[in-house]
Amino acid sequence: MQPLLEFLSSASxxxxxxxxxxxxxxxxxxxxxxxxxxxxxxxxxxxFTRPLRTxxxxxxxAHRSDQIAAFLADVREVFDSSRxxxxxxxxxxxxxxxxxxxxxxxxxxxxxxxTVLRSMIEAYPLLGILGTILAIGLVVxxxxxxxxxxxxxxxxxxxWSTCAGLVVAVVLMFFNSLVETAFERLAEHQAAVRDxxxxxxxxxxxxxxxxx
Numbered sequence: 001m002q003p004l005l006e007f008l009s010s011a012s013x014x015x016x017x018x019x020x021x022x023x024x025x026x027x028x029x030x031x032x033x034x035x036x037x038x039x040x041x042x043x044x045x046x047x048f049t050r051p052l053r054t055x056x057x058x059x060x061x062a063h064r065s066d067q068i069a070a071f072l073a074d075v076r077e078v079f080d081s082s083r084x085x086x087x088x089x090x091x092x093x094x095x096x097x098x099x100x101x102x103x104x105x106x107x108x109x110x111x112x113x114x115t116v117l118r119s120m121i122e123a124y125p126l127l128g129i130l131g132t133i134l135a136i137g138l139v140v141x142x143x144x145x146x147x148x149x150x151x152x153x154x155x156x157x158x159x160w161s162t163c164a165g166l167v168v169a170v171v172l173m174f175f176n177s178l179v180e181t182a183f184e185r186l187a188e189h190q191a192a193v194r195d196x197x198x199x200x201x202x203x204x205x206x207x208x209x210x211x212x
Contacts, residue, residue: 012130012158012164013164023168034179041064041186045193046067046071048075110186127161132158
């Protein structure tokens with residue numbers, strides 16, 4: 001038991017640091033996944049609104065998130081006005097033809113992975129404290145509880161695990177703050193596209209006398 005605890009205590013600091021690096025790489029992969037989802041959603045809406053006579057043109061330099069918001073505004077404008085019957089029919093037919101892959105529905109796994117990565121940030125300070133407690137517990141197991149020097153020596157070695165846990169948590173919290181708004185906006189866009197496409201199908205199906 002004692003050799004195992006000693007190994008865990010000595011390995012706690014490099015373990016926390018290594019886990020933090022893996023966690024950061026996972027955030028980078030999630031960012032690439034986010035960019036892929038955003039591009040798919042933007043391309044789908046661009047294809048949907050292509051037949052419209054007038055639609056927003058933000059230019060090539062516009063962020064895809066802003067393009068998605070503009071495309072959604074175009075669709076809502078068409079269906080909020082009674083003067084765009086030809087555009088409504090063209091948009092409905094376009095959606096019926098292209099709405100097969102439905103990229104706006106593939107959001108659960110992305111949101112789950114992000115929730116896990118974000119929640120696990122809180123575990124690093126606890127892991128650091130656990131490494132320090134293990135070091136102090138070793139002093140007790142070695143029968144040196146009354147030896148203040150042994151406690152100070154062990155504590156001095158193990159305090160680095162607590163320091164590593166706090167540093168890793170701060171770094172990951174900063175990185176999370178950089179991507180959180182973008183990830184949440186993607187989820188909002190996907191929900192808005194689901195509602196908008198559903199509204200288009202529902203309104204036009206009723207207008208054309210077809211079942212929803």
